[in-house]
Amino acid sequence: MESLKIALVSDWFFPSVGGIEYHIHDLATQLTHLGHDVHVITRSGTYPDENLPYEVHRFKGRITMNSFHVSIGTEMMKQINELYKKEHFDITHGHSIYSPMAVGVANLSAGIRGVPSIVTGHSLLGDSILNPVYIVLLRFSLRKVSSFIAVSNVVEKDMRSILGKSLGNREIYLIPNGIDIDFWKPSEDREEQKETLGLSGVVVITTSRLTKRKRIHVIPEIARRIKEEHGRGVTFLIIGDGPEKSNIERLIREYGVGDIVKLLGRQPRVKVREYLQVSDVYLSPTVYEAFGIAALEALACGVPVVANNHGGISEIVEHGRTGLVSNNDHELVQNLMSLITNEERRQEMGKNARKSVENHFSWEAVVPQILNAYEKTMDQADEEPFALYKLHQMLKRGITNASVFNL
Structure with missing residues (x-):
């Protein structure tokens, strides 16, 4: 596979620590070592990003909920849109269907910028009386995501239940989390x-x-x-x-x-x-x-x-x-x-x-599966932009040029 320019997106990244945060870091590091140009897009935070082997872009939304480590705002999305105009990514990989930034950028990527997007489901919906509301919101917010990854069979089943008929012909690839076996290893003594x-x-x-x-x-x-x-x-x-x-x-x-x-x-x-x-x-x-x-x-x-x-x-x-x-x-x-x-x-x-x-579960076993999902997503993605974006282009550029997708 030729070198790709990849955007990994999530609210959850350093300096907060957890499974998703380290997963993104390890995946970005592995992809970089393979020669891909990796950029992490995440919320604002204080961390020595310059020491990481890949580029990090941080954005702060008007609404920031530090206890949940999420940031939301239209101005932030405008700034990310400008980043996409500048960088010309090949694919966007969001992490967690419950991350507002991951879902928002995945939609911006596929629905406005014409860049295929894939989102990994890392967790389960859980039990709540508000689940019917959550499911409606998720189906609506995930409608332009090109494809999905589930880290386990139980997550895939959960995602299919959430998306229902709205999944359509989009793929859910079953790919487990990877692990750095050179770091996590038995003791010598x-x-x-x-x-x-x-x-x-x-x-x-x-x-x-x-x-x-x-x-x-x-x-x-x-x-x-x-x-x-x-x-x-x-x-x-x-x-x-x-x-x-x-x-x-x-x-x-x-x-x-x-x-x-x-x-x-x-x-x-x-x-x-x-x-x-x-x-x-x-x-x-x-x-x-x-x-x-x-x-x-x-x-x-x-x-x-x-x-x-x-x-x-x-x-x-x-x-x-x-x-x-x-x-x-x-x-x-x-x-x-x-x-x-x-x-x-x-x-x-x-x-x-x-x-x-x-x-x-080594990255050597997992990364090829992720790259294969990227390749299939780029080959099969629906490049049709949001209807409102097409209308915006019509009003901005005139009826004669309305079909031109401005990248």
């Missing part, structure tokens, strides 16, 4: 590193934002049950922060597991890797996960995963080979205990986990 971190025995780790939806609050009770059956030879590490922190701290005290459950708060990426590398099992109690990038990082570090058999995480964990998936919390505890008490099985699963990530 695991036991020494474990000792350096002040840990011993079996270490069970969870890395997650502390929200009700992630269900991290069930870990203190699980820890109590494990402690009653196994004693104090197991340590639970919880890395992350969020609105449920105080509730989890209360439950740790209530269940009397402060000696074996450690809340480590938010940690830098390098430190998260260090803790994963010395862990024996990764525990994911969520039942509503679109993909499970945190679990994928654990698998890449050679750590077997015990998770609930719901959502996208069950698509990356091979039951009995790279971890164990469970149908309910009781089974989750039983599966966790079976690995805690069987070191040989943990080690075998850990080796299988690393191989699985190398084969299916």
Whole structure:
């Protein structure tokens, strides 16, 4: 494929940190290394963009909601439109159908500038009494997006349900998140590193934002049950922060597991890797996960995963080979205990986990799929602009030139 000029767009990018933010950064870096000209378009924020291997364009909308990390405004879109006139991108790749900037720019790209757009669905709609309203708004706002990517089967199913008949002939490509296997990798000296971190025995780790939806609050009770059956030879590490922190701290005290459950708060990426590398099992109690990038990082570090058999995480964990998936919390505890008490099985699963990530989720495996989706989108995209934009061109340039699409 010839070198492409690619715009990656989302409200969610550095300095905020999370799965989408790092996904965009890693994808941009990989595409740049392959010779493509990558530009990230995102909201305003303070970050050393000049140190990144690709160009970053930041815009601030009239309405900025810092708690949601989003920015909205017509003036901002006018500025982005001018950027598109200047840069002449080949394709726009928005990240998250719930990102106002990603959706807005994807529409501007395909509906005004004549540049095909593709948007990745990274998350699920969820349960809300307002869902019927959300679905109407999403169908309307996504109408000019050329095609879509879903990071898991469960996300694809969710997107098809949301879009309904409005999807039409547009494609949804099933492409998982990628991971940097040179960064996320097993430790060369695991036991020494474990000792350096002040840990011993079996270490069970969870890395997650502390929200009700992630269900991290069930870990203190699980820890109590494990402690009653196994004693104090197991340590639970919880890395992350969020609105449920105080509730989890209360439950740790209530269940009397402060000696074996450690809340480590938010940690830098390098430190998260260090803790994963010395862990024996990764525990994911969520039942509503679109993909499970945190679990994928654990698998890449050679750590077997015990998770609930719901959502996208069950698509990356091979039951009995790279971890164990469970149908309910009781089974989750039983599966966790079976690995805690069987070191040989943990080690075998850990080796299988690393191989699985190398084969299916490395950027070397994922980027070609994304580039293929780009190519097909550019070949098949409907270049018909918005009707209002055609009317605008008619009024601006006259009836005789109304059919000329001014790029």
